[in-house]
Amino acid sequence: MDIVKKSSGAEVITVDINAAKDLLTHGHRYLDVRTEEEFKKGHLENALNIPYMFSTPEGRVKNPKFLEQVMAICGKEDNLVVGCQSGVRSVYATRDLLDAEFKRVLNMGGGYIAWVGNGFAVKKSDNVEI
Template sequence: MEGNKSSSGAVETIDVHQAKDLLDDSGYTYIDVRTTEEFNNGHVDVKNILNIPYMFSTPEGRVKNPQFLEQVMSACNKDDKLIVGCQSGVRSLHASVVLLESEFKHIKNMGGGYAAWVESGLSVKKTKSEL
């Protein structure tokens, strides 16, 4: 095995309260890696938020977004402070590993994801889709 950091042990996971504090006060941006549909149904209520899906829902199931890294790199630079979150903390962990392996320096995974955020009674927003 080469000396690259491919283990998820390199990812720092924080809880939703730590995430909220960092997002409120420390210049962090929240990257919600859930699907656009999930995001529109409700997301964390913070000032700096991006929805860049790590996976897409297809009729065959979920598939990895082939442009995920490219989309993050067009919206953020490698020195930005980023908190990555999803529904329960699994997709965000995988996305965090990808970002760290791509030399992003300040990545934190939000453990428990949006479900834990809601369970903790923290503020959420819903995006109404116009049909």
């Protein structure tokens, strides 16, 4: 596990794909912070999709309601694994969640690309497993 320290004391803990898969099969929820467009192309089964950033004509901008949207469906004591496309946005999202006093949040290193690269099952938005 990699640990990224933040000056506020919160630590982002990154787990590899295999550890994340094991956690997800033992009760953790998966929070996918990719854009809706990315999510529709394929995602982990039972994933919650709350984009951390939106694509705009000017580039990507942070979702101003990210924390509010997560808190509407997740409790601060929930076991969460946060992932994105490659593992960068999820670090920032995990840090924001930790700063908002979420207690059990882990970042999935390598993101969706690594998940697919390991041959793990994914679903498309039409719920067809590939």
